[in-house]
Amino acid sequence: MKADATAIAGLHLIADRFDHVLLDQWGTLHEGLAVFPAALDCVARLREAGKRILILSNSGKRAGSNQRRLATLGLPPEAYDGVLSSGEVTWRGLHAREQAPFAELGPACFLISRDGDRSIVDGTGLTVASTVYEADFVLLGGLDDDTAEPERWRTLLTAAAARQLPMLCANPDLVMFGAAGLIPAPGALAAFYQSLGGTVLFVGKPYPPMFAAARDQLGHPPPERILVIGDSLDHDIAGGRAAGMLTLLIGSGAHRATLAQARDLPQAVKTAAGAAARMPHWTMDHLTW
Structure with missing residues (x-):
């Protein structure tokens, strides 16, 4: 397996490594009540730094529905560059039937x-x-x-x-x-x-069509200049790594029960990942700039 994931305190420490961000919703931006204040600030700082942000979500609802919900939770559409949900990819596929x-x-x-x-x-x-x-x-x-x-x-x-x-x-x-x-x-x-x-x-993360559609929407940048941020080793990290992208795991989300009490977070992440294909490049507890 690759070396341990590097624990970082904020995204600014690796901002020179990527130009685009594929950002998960649930467990990363919010948990259904309101966008976390630190995450809201982080999105604003990413835009100030010239990064393009695509919300990549395994929501079965379409992109417009996700945008409206994010707005009610405190993240307006103008704060990022678009939403791509698995529901949207599914709808497009069912509509085209190709x-x-x-x-x-x-x-x-x-x-x-x-x-x-x-x-x-x-x-x-x-x-x-x-x-x-x-x-x-x-x-x-x-x-x-x-x-x-x-x-x-x-x-x-x-x-x-x-x-x-x-x-x-x-x-x-x-x-x-x-x-x-x-x-x-x-x-x-x-x-x-x-x-x-x-x-x-x-349809959705970690399956290749979801990440291919994301690259299409971003205009086909090199995958190694895209950072996938999410709270799931199975979906965000595995999918991002398979697509050749950089990956960052948010530890306070889906794996919180395993990681919350860890004294050595990188080692705990390595144990939870179990294989290089699910191993993030970086990890942090909450999304923070």
Whole structure:
């Protein structure tokens, strides 16, 4: 495995190493209530330093929805250069129907989404089926907190698996922040579906199409001049490293239970990573300039 991740106190210490930032939302910028003050300041300092900032999120909602939500949490659209969500990449794929896995999916989906959101299907020509028995595939865009526990879906997903319906998962995250702390995220429900014999097609971090779309949106800069900042070794760090980008892990997010009490943070990160492919270049506790 590569050398330990370097613990840094602020981004200004490595600002000369990158020109572009792919910045995670949940656990990095906010936890659903308000953008962390230090993170808000950091975004402003990055822009002052001439860096381009793209919010890269495993949200199953579309980019516009994420922008509006960030604005209500204290980060206005003019503070950064754009949002790319896995929901947006999914919508584009379902709309175009030109590339795998989207081209092979049928015309009717059973939609599972957060807050009843239908923007991921609006304008795609898809029919939203009322039951899995009328659907060609399951489209998993998000989960409400009170339905996040996979076991609640056993009966429905067992029926879907028996019909061999593929699931298109637009949010591969395994955990998310609920009112009572960390709860299962859509990626955990997708894994549950796999355990029932179902087939899952993933869109989002750490999968290559998400990072390729981000580079497209940034105008194809060299990957080694892009810094991926996030709180997940599985999604942000693994995806960024596979794309040849620089990576920084925020320790207070998804891995907080493992890292919060660590006396030696770099060593704790190395242990949690377990492999070079998940090892960040740098780490810090909270996003700070």
